[in-house]
Amino acid sequence: MVKAEDRREGLLKRIAPRVLKASLWGFLTFLMYYIPYQLLVLPMLMFPQFFSFEIQPIFYTFVALAVFFAVAIQFFSGTILQYVLGVARALILMTYLIYALNGGILTLTPNVGGETFTIVVEFRAFLMMIILVSLLSLAKSILQTINFLASEKESSSFQDT
Amino acid sequence: MRQALRALGWATKVLWVLIIFFAATVIYSALNFRMGFGEPRATFSNGVVVMSFPLLIDNHGYYQVSDLNLTTRLIDNEGNLVSTSTTIVPLIAYSSNLEKSHNISLSLSNLNLTYFLFEDSNFEADLSIAMKFARAVSLQVATDMIIPWGAPLYNFSVGEMTYRFNGTHYLGAVPISFENHSSFLNVTGAIRFEIYNNRGEFVGSGEKIVDVPSYSGCGDQIELIVNDPAKITTSGQASVSFETSMFSFGPMVVPYG
Secondary structure, eight states, rough: HHHOOOHHHHHHHHHHHHHHHHHHHHHHHHHHHHHHHHHHHHHOOOOOOTTTHHHHHHHHHHHHHHHHHHHHHHHHHTSSSHHHHHHHHHHHHHHHHHHHTGGEEEEOOOEEEEEEEEEEEEOHHHHHHHHHHHHHHHHHHHHHHHHHHHHHHHHHHHHHO | OOOHHHHHHHHHHHHHHHHHOOOOOOHHHHTTEEEEEEOOOOEEETTTTEEEEOOOOOOSSOOEEEEEEEEEEEEEEESOEEEEEEEEEEETOOOOOEEEEEEEEEEEEGGGGHTTTSSSSEEEEEEEEEEEEEETEEEEEEEEEEEEETTEEEEEEEOOEEEEOOOOOEEEEEEEEEEOOSHHHHHHHHEEEEEEEETTTTEEEEEEEEEEEETTEEEEEEEEESSSSGGGOOSSEEEEEESSOOOOOEEEEEEEE
């Protein structure tokens, strides 16, 4: 009975700081996206005909994914899951960026003074830069996973001998 | 491995900072790029109206703007393409101003003059502007506009012919009237008349020199010499031709009486 209670207390002692750290990281990540979001809202309010509020759900999903991964990675820090989640984050955010930015071609049809405009912004080169850096992050996460596994193997070998 | 991972981490961070910096400066540059049109001018030669729009470009961003392409397509009321004009500016350096002329040519021979000389109408103008910021981000803006067309011979009408004898000849007088609704076409030239009676016999002919500037009306009469007064009838047909400095049209048959 005492042992079970001790174990629970030990588990709580180990988990509580992780939860706290993960929550803090989640909040910081949210803040990191909240400020640019506010900057995004300003032109949306000033020029609603140009910047549609339809982009809000896309942005919310992006922030939700970023916050989720920030929390999960911090929660599982020091375990293999931290790196696996890092790989998953790089892959998912990369795919989501390509989807949300429509492959680097955005079309807007604002109505200004009764005239309908068609605005096409093509930034595939820019998106390519983002993808390449994301691939670098992905490579880093994979290397971190390999490094983690290697160091685990190394420490277990030392313990065996 | 640890050193390599650290280097990779730093490289990723630096690249992210560079990308964000590049994105921010491109957006800032795009917001500091201004483009507008000055007061248009219309010139006329060899049956072609050329409307010249001064294109004012002000690039106060950090990057050059390249491959600026301004295309205007004019479509008449029946959906026919009557004019396509393109202005290309290969390069606009950063922190510079530029003025270029965008000319829209409209050949009157491409128009259905029977309609456009006498009826007010509208042209549909498809305007398209494309450009590239920092050789990385392309922007294309397209819109449709309605350009009103004012007929230079709007409401052209021929009144009842009157006759008088001046002692030697019978003279006929045909009242004519029209309004010049055009903003750039002046009706300066000759209006020629040939009158036929209701049996189709030639009665007489005459000519009138008119000078009707834009947005003004004309109410005048054309005098013609009648050779045989027996051929005069109260109604008939007038064959009208217009020979002006800007266009020639006719003969057009108009009933009178």
